[in-house]
Amino acid sequence: MGLTTIDKQYPSLRAAALASCLLFLSACGANQVIVDSQFPQPALDPIPMTLGVYFSEDFKTHIFVDEPKAETERGWVVETGAAQVSLWQTILNAMFEKVVYLEQAPSTETPSAEVQSVLIPTISDLQYAIPAHTNTKVFELWLKYDIAVTDNTGDSLAEWSMTAYGKTPEAFMQSNQEAVGAAAIVALRDAGANFAVNFPKVPAVSEWLQRASDETPLREGTP
Amino acid sequence: MNTSKLTQVISLTALVFILQGCVTAKVDEMTYNPPEAGIGASSVVLLGRRHASNYDTERDFVQCVRDHIQAKDDTIEIVEESQFLDALYPWFEPRTAPMHPGAIRELLTQPAVTSKIQALDTQYMIWIDGNTERTDASGSMTCGIGPTGAGCFGFGTWSDESNYEAVIWDFSNQAEVGRINTSTSGQSYMPAVVVPIPIIAPVQGTACDGIGEQLLQFLSANY
Secondary structure, eight states, rough: OOOOHHHHHHHHHHHHHHHHHHHHHHHHEEEEEEEEOOOHHHHHHHHEEEEEEOOOOHHHTTTTOOOSSTTTTTEEEEEHHHHHHHHHHHHHHHHHHEEEESOOOEEEEEEEOOOOOEEEEEEEEEEEHHHHHHHHSSEEEEEEEEEEEETTSSSSEEEEEEEEEEEOOOOOTOOHHHHHHHHHHHHHHHHHHHHHHGGGGGGHHHHHHHHHHHSSSOOOOOO | OOOOHHHHHHHHHHHHHHHHOOOEHHHHHHHHOOOTTOOOEEEEEEEEEEOOOOOOOOOHHHHHHHHHHHHHHSHHHHHHHHHHHHHHTTTTTTTTOOSSTTTHHHHTTSHHHHHHHHHHHHEEEEEEEEEEEEEEEEEEEEEEEEEEEEEEEEEEEEEEEEEEEEEEEEETTTEEEEEEEEEEEEEEEEEEEEEOOOOOOHHHHHHHHHHHHHHHHHHHTTO
């Protein structure tokens, strides 16, 4: 039975397995980081369109778990879910004139009546490096996202990957957890910047935006 | 304050000066069109460059330069770095920050950015790029604790080197109007016979004073 099947058929089993894993790691004294940050209001001119956004449960509760490689090491548990939602809501609300957050993914069975297109971000990878790993004085964190834009029935309009990077130097009286948390916030800010600046430059997105603007003429005076 | 206390304060101050390691500093300055009557009611922002992979300009160095300028001329309004970065998010993140003054012109085509910059009334943007690093360290020290007391014995020495460059951009003309370089190096010592005596070379502090003084002369009508 593949992991995907477990996800679909036994969500409670997966939650229980994850909870056991977290309990095990915390009992061993894993480094736990909860990234929960407020992000600044972006200085962006909104695109005059309505966009649907779907955050999956995995996205909203994203946790990165790294088990220790040796008995002398401590594992890491980095919770980024709340910060991910906060960042993407902040960015998308500023980038688009209207954003509708959907409770379920668009599909032919449950097409959204409110929106014509839906953005679905997914975290596909998270990696970190601490001075003990790299022999440098920097804490680093990388994020990789898979981003999809679909129509309201779930058919793909555009798909692309996006990376983000954050680093923070070692500081006096700063714990490893605080430093990884700070690097995660820098990485999330970078993710927002990368998305906001490069979104219209993705070829498939550019074509889609062009089609959307042809169908719905832009308001006068709006760039 | 009685005479004995005054003697103690003078002795302590003298000891602090005597126990500072030696620092060699070099400052190069090249500025054009300084504001003859100062910057008036306009503001300045000092920003650290953080796009390099192997170093970040330290936030506390940027803060030190800011404090140096404001301590000598409190009429110069300097916007907090974090306040500016948040107000102009996502345009001044490491990934998106303009690398040349011409890029400001492109940024100002966006109404959301223009209104934020107008609200801050920023006339000069000063980019500080560089860092302080430990170039060498040697010696050893052993500390112990016993029933009769504790103590250390040994000798340590290390050298630090700072290289910073401040580049001044004029926001109104979107042009570079100055460049200040500072290079400092110094050797610190820590002999220990029971009590460790740190003789620290203020390498980063000297670089901060060097850049701060030159920027003060550029920005202030009183210097």
